[in-house]
Amino acid sequence: MILDLSDDALEYGLQALHAFENAGGDRLVEQAEADPTARHGLVRPVLDGLGAWDLDPRTDADGLEAAAALCRSAGYWALPYPLAERLAKPADLDVDxxxxxxxxxxxxxxxxxxxxxxxxxxxxxxxxxxxxxxxxxxxxxxxxxxxxxxxGSRDVALALVLPCWTLLGILDRAVALTVAHVSLRKQFGQTLSSFQGVQFQLTDAEVERSGVDVLAKHALWSIATDQSHVVDDALALRLAAIEAADVVFRVCHQLHGAVGFCDETTLSWLSRYSLPLRRLPFGLSSTRDHLTRVAGRRGLTGLFI
Incomplete structure (x- = not known):
């Protein structure tokens, strides 16, 4: 079992990260919120330039890894577009x-x-x-x-896993912004990052984020190798991602203070636009119930044990 993404997929994700930044970065979601009908026009040129629609995550393992890396980069900038959902489209229906x-x-x-x-x-x-x-x-x-x-039973796992990669990208950015914030802000003549309590909180957030990172790669491997328990793994990843998001945003908002809830702060936008990913199609409790029903007495395998 090799969980690391290929060098090509990592490079693709990095190029996508820069492309989204050059296209407007954080301004994209602000513009889309002002006019939701402009979402497609704002994002389409950069996705076309990246060749996003040439990826084949269903039948090509390399395309699957590239799609995951692309979704993660989109999440980093809270890209106002259902990219993961478009990449998960079924091959036998005439839909987008x-x-x-x-x-x-x-x-x-x-x-x-x-x-x-x-x-x-x-x-x-x-x-x-x-x-x-x-x-x-x-x-x-x-x-x-x-x-x-x-x-559509073969559609479920991919359509669950790719949005989790988007949420992972959001968590990447939230932690990075908070680390930068506490490294600059001072209290009692010291940076916030020098306080042990702050370090403990950041460690909790990073442990949760890095755990989702590993589990997301495992779920991707499960799809690529057509494991019999692929839906179990997808639901387990979703459960872990939602739980991690709760911890990460609790810590990040606490360390930012009141400013973290203001629109002038990027964390506020990330937190707000992570909510559909965390609540739809079902939230924490429902995800746990669905996983219990699907896994049943068989239980989970691999990294989820």
Whole structure:
């Protein structure tokens, strides 16, 4: 089992990171929030330039790693676009992307986008998105679905795992911003980073973030090698990512203080736009319940034991 991404995938992710920065960086999400219908026009040129739609994460292991690295870079800048969902699109439906849905009121962060979408639940039941409700915070809109008579069980794992890579990128940035913040701010004549209590909190956040890093790579390997427990691994990754996000943002907001909740601070935007990834298609408790149902008495394997 080799968990590290290939050098090509890492380089691709780095180039994507720079491309998003050059395209506007943090300004992209601010502009998209002002006009959600402009999301596609803001992001499409840079994704086209990166060759994002040439990636084949379903049948090509290298393409899968590159897609994961791209989603992580998108998360680092809180890219206002459902990139992971577009990369997870099924090959046998004439759609532009795929979302996982759950619960009686399915929703996804698709507001403002004039694209064709499919949806799938954890049992592999697929549907086409035929309408959307009013776009709310985080571009979230309720979805109107029309069932499709086809099996989408092979869609579930990829559509769960790639958004977790986006969330991982958000956590990367949140920790990096907080480290920079406490290294500059002073109290009692010392930088905040010199206080042992601050160091302990940052360590907690970094342990959680780095744990998701490893588990995300394991889930990617599980998809690439078509493991029988691939959905278990995807749900376990989602559970770990949500739990880690709770810890990371608690620590980061505490160490930033009140300024961390102001729009002038990048952490505020990251925190806000991480919420759809953490709450949809289901939140912490529901993810745990689904994992318990799927894994059952069999339990988990590999790194999740």
């Amino acid at each position: 992307g795929l979302v996982v849905v759950g619960g009686p009121r399915p929703a996804a962060a698709l507001g403002g986008l004039d694209l064709r979408w499919a949806a799938v639940d954890l049992d592999g039941r697929r549907a086409l998105v035929t309408g959307q409700g009013v776009t709310g915070p985080g571009f979230v809109a309720e979805l109107e679905l029309s069932p499709v008579d086809s099996d």
